[in-house]
Amino acid sequence: MANIFAFAEQRGGELRKVALEAVTAARTLADATGGGEVHVLLVGAPGIGGKAATLGAHGADVVHVCEHAAFANANPEAAAALAAALLAQLAARAGVFAASAEGRDLAPRAAAKLGVGLASDVTEFSVAGDAIHVRHPTHTGKVIATLALTGTPALFAVRPNVFAPVPNAKAGRVETIAPAADPAASRVVVKELRGGGKAKLDLSEAPVIVSGGRGLKAAENFKLVEDLAAAFGNAAVGATRAVTDDGWRPHSDQIGQTGRVVSPDLYVAVGISGAIQHLAGMRTSRTIVAINKDKEAPIFKLADYGIVGDVFEIMPALIEAVRAARAQKH
Amino acid sequence: MRIAVCIKRVPVMDVKFRIAADGKSVDETGLKFDVNDFDLWAVEAALQLKEKTGDGEVAVFSLGPDAVQEQIRKALSMGADRGVHLKADGTSADPLSIARALAAELKATAWDVIFFGRMAIDSADQSVGPMVAELLGLPCVSAISSLEIANGRGTAKRELEGASEIVDFPLPVVLTVDEGLNKERLPSLKGIMAAKKKPLESKPAPINGATVNVVKMELPPERVGGRIIGEGAAAVPELIRLLQTEAKVL
Ligand SMILES: Cc1cc2nc3c(=O)[nH]c(=O)nc-3n(C[C@H](O)[C@H](O)[C@H](O)COP(=O)(O)OP(=O)(O)OC[C@H]3O[C@@H](n4cnc5c(N)ncnc54)[C@H](O)[C@@H]3O)c2cc1C
Numbered sequence A: 001m002a003n004i005f006a007f008a009e010q011r012g013g014e015l016r017k018v019a020l021e022a023v024t025a026a027r028t029l030a031d032a033t034g035g036g037e038v039h040v041l042l043v044g045a046p047g048i049g050g051k052a053a054t055l056g057a058h059g060a061d062v063v064h065v066c067e068h069a070a071f072a073n074a075n076p077e078a079a080a081a082l083a084a085a086l087l088a089q090l091a092a093r094a095g096v097f098a099a100s101a102e103g104r105d106l107a108p109r110a111a112a113k114l115g116v117g118l119a120s121d122v123t124e125f126s127v128a129g130d131a132i133h134v135r136h137p138t139h140t141g142k143v144i145a146t147l148a149l150t151g152t153p154a155l156f157a158v159r160p161n162v163f164a165p166v167p168n169a170k171a172g173r174v175e176t177i178a179p180a181a182d183p184a185a186s187r188v189v190v191k192e193l194r195g196g197g198k199a200k201l202d203l204s205e206a207p208v209i210v211s212g213g214r215g216l217k218a219a220e221n222f223k224l225v226e227d228l229a230a231a232f233g234n235a236a237v238g239a240t241r242a243v244t245d246d247g248w249r250p251h252s253d254q255i256g257q258t259g260r261v262v263s264p265d266l267y268v269a270v271g272i273s274g275a276i277q278h279l280a281g282m283r284t285s286r287t288i289v290a291i292n293k294d295k296e297a298p299i300f301k302l303a304d305y306g307i308v309g310d311v312f313e314i315m316p317a318l319i320e321a322v323r324a325a326r327a328q329k330h
Numbered sequence B: 001m002r003i004a005v006c007i008k009r010v011p012v013m014d015v016k017f018r019i020a021a022d023g024k025s026v027d028e029t030g031l032k033f034d035v036n037d038f039d040l041w042a043v044e045a046a047l048q049l050k051e052k053t054g055d056g057e058v059a060v061f062s063l064g065p066d067a068v069q070e071q072i073r074k075a076l077s078m079g080a081d082r083g084v085h086l087k088a089d090g091t092s093a094d095p096l097s098i099a100r101a102l103a104a105e106l107k108a109t110a111w112d113v114i115f116f117g118r119m120a121i122d123s124a125d126q127s128v129g130p131m132v133a134e135l136l137g138l139p140c141v142s143a144i145s146s147l148e149i150a151n152g153r154g155t156a157k158r159e160l161e162g163a164s165e166i167v168d169f170p171l172p173v174v175l176t177v178d179e180g181l182n183k184e185r186l187p188s189l190k191g192i193m194a195a196k197k198k199p200l201e202s203k204p205a206p207i208n209g210a211t212v213n214v215v216k217m218e219l220p221p222e223r224v225g226g227r228i229i230g231e232g233a234a235a236v237p238e239l240i241r242l243l244q245t246e247a248k249v250l
């Protein structure tokens, strides 16, 4: 029975949703490869160990906690060294990271340290004899590759919002471990974390994304997008490149070929034409709503529900209606 | 400053791809190719760094069949000084095997900065840059969207989901470039002429030891959208009803 490793991401001392997704994916893999143990690595500032129970509740058999003041911010050199050391020590069959900004930085470092294969942005696993097969979208989501990983451990970075966290209580035994490389001696130092308040859902974890395009005409009109996101209550705000280029929104909000790839339950495209490079980032959303005054806009070809018309007329009505619908439910 | 940039030849994506007869690759017939988007910004970052420091060289590396020389020429026409074509028959689905082939060549020179793109838009791995850094034992900052380098040290910004990080690092370093760092310059006519005379060396660089292999490639299921439910604010109640009863997201 093989051990499976997972890396639990935290930011500012709070577990991220992708941490629970990585644990859930690792649990699935452990069960599919013969019911081995899931070992989770959690690094952070002193006190982070308090979050171990949540990982146990989602399928971790053992949570390896490493607390160090120099793990308060991301510390990729020390975190990757520890992940690689633990993967080797456990003789893990596989290791799971999130395909997030942090996970996609750590996983390749760990893979190179161990000299093993890595598949990124994984949307599905299956076990095929000695190999683990995964599905991985390529060519801006226009092609889906099935890859076979034959080495051990096989490493994966799993696409956010695909492996929904499943409560699955396991022992969640906590083991305190020492760093593999002194976190205070890292050459690369994150000296500041900006933004990302606790209350704000980010694009990788929000079940609903409301995105705005150039059809909104000016930066201040993005308030309509923000208000609709607030009305849903569980939504994050996205944008097109036209909008991030003009500086209406930060580049980190951009969705598409050269921005983020998202797959929320609901994607609302407001004043967005649906350029091929934008579709590359949101095509796999479960339900797509589009609001555009041009009934020929390409976004409508993809949308499950399209409304043709002026965003400045439709958005205030939609914001009110979503608020009312949510109020009725509660 | 000695600056290296690794660039990849990738298909232009505004087409409907076909899967080749082997069922494991994309049919390249009729496709157009260009330098990977992020790698153009990596080349631009290298050129700006050289211009700022006023001396040194920018060398461009690309691994692949002879055709990649076309993309190296493009980087030379933007202003890079010389190109190195690492000749391999095909490519590999294992980013570590690519990183090893690149690292084997890069290690011969004491680079101050080695630039990569954040991600190749065809493989969508986002792995080769940090892997090369590990193989060479160099510090690495990935997915940077701002950069300052002075006196042997640097500071960069990394965009996270809903937040960003300010990162300090020493030189030499490996940096991978995200969108937002710069806008690439277009090759000038003069640049295109000059590029023809710039050195472009070609040497074999076999890709070995892949443990990640393609089993099959397929096109994703077509999305059946295209349903317009109404016009103007009058369509809002129907949208709410569908979101509640059909999509069940409200
Ligand atoms: C290499 C490359 C990479 C790229 N990467 C990305 C990427 O990652 N993400 C991305 O988004 N783009 C990307 N792009 C840019 C992309 O090609 C488009 O230019 C961009 O997505 C367009 O943004 P938009 O839809 O906001 O603007 P537009 O295309 O200008 O569309 C605006 C839409 O708003 C509608 N509209 C206008 N007024 C109103 C109104 N009052 N009410 C309702 N509707 C209205 C219009 O009918 C139109 O359809 C990339 C391009 C290239 C070349």
Ligand SMILES: Nc1ncnc2c1ncn2[C@@H]1O[C@H](COP(=O)(O)O)[C@@H](O)[C@H]1O
Binding pocket: B006, B007, B008, B009, B036, B038, B039, B042, B061, B062, B063, B064, B091, B095, B098, B115, B116, B117, B118, B119, B120, B121, B123, B124, B125, B126, B127, B128, B129
């Ligand atoms: N064949 C190649 N030749 C040169 N550079 C490459 C090659 N493949 C990948 N790279 C570099 O590595 C980056 C990340 O690629 P990937 O990990 O495949 O997404 C690219 O943006 C390039 O800078």
